[in-house]
Amino acid sequence: MQKTLAIDIGGSGIKVIVLDETGETITERARVETPNPAKPQPILEQIISLAAAQGDFDRISVGFPGVVVGGVIKTAANLDSDWLGFDLQTVLSEKLGKSVRIANDADIQGLGAISGKGVELVVTLGTGFGSALFVDGKLVPNLEMGHHPFRKGETYEEQLGRAALDDIGKKKWNDRLEKAIANLQHLFNCNYIYLGGGNTKKITFELPSNVKVVPNVNGLLGGIALWRD
Ligand code: BGC
DSSP: OOOEEEEEEOSSEEEEEEEOTTSOBOSOOEEEEOOSSOOHHHHHHHHHHHHHTTOOOSEEEEEESSOEETTEEOOOTTSOGGGTTOBHHHHHHHHHTSEEEEEEHHHHHHHTTOOSSSEEEEEEESSSEEEEEEETTEEETTOOGGGSEEETTEEHHHHHSHHHHHHHHHHHHHHHHHHHHHHHHHHHOOSEEEEESGGGGGOOSOOOTTEEEOOTTHHHHGGGGGGOO
């Protein structure tokens, strides 16, 4: 049986778990704080020690909080800029001696959540504002709604990321989120919108019937989908 080490690199935490071939969890999820500064070297060190504590595995899936093309990091808005151009796939594979597949963190959340039918949008509410769009289960690559203008000259991430939540508080953040969801409904006319990420806990308003909150652990569970060829 092929075991997959699933890793979720986030702006505030790094999480790992081992999945069996069907995507069921085999180990307990482990988490450490993301090092500050969030440069490649200290993050790789944390991943290596988390991996060592998870027992054996055959391959690795990584969710990264930025645009990833061919295993190479293209953007990393909430981590250190040393990540730009970093070939995470090759480096991690050399360090851990296993095959590695990497995708954007919101894409992985989505892969763990979608039905595979129609237009489905995934939004993650954490340190950053993640987004992933699927059409009949097929990913539209590199969608970065987070850095798109939303309102008052600010992007979705500036208005709804963790820093904004800390700054304006839960009430205003909820008002903004409600507006953002309405905007995104108009833009994509989705069958479903899935909301993931740790800050979904802060939602206080009633969501439209086609909007669902998905568990944050999907950011790890979706990692199995990277091995479905
Ligand atoms: C990044 C996205 C990422 C999101 C959530 C944004 O700042 O640009 O790629 O999915 O944060 O981590």
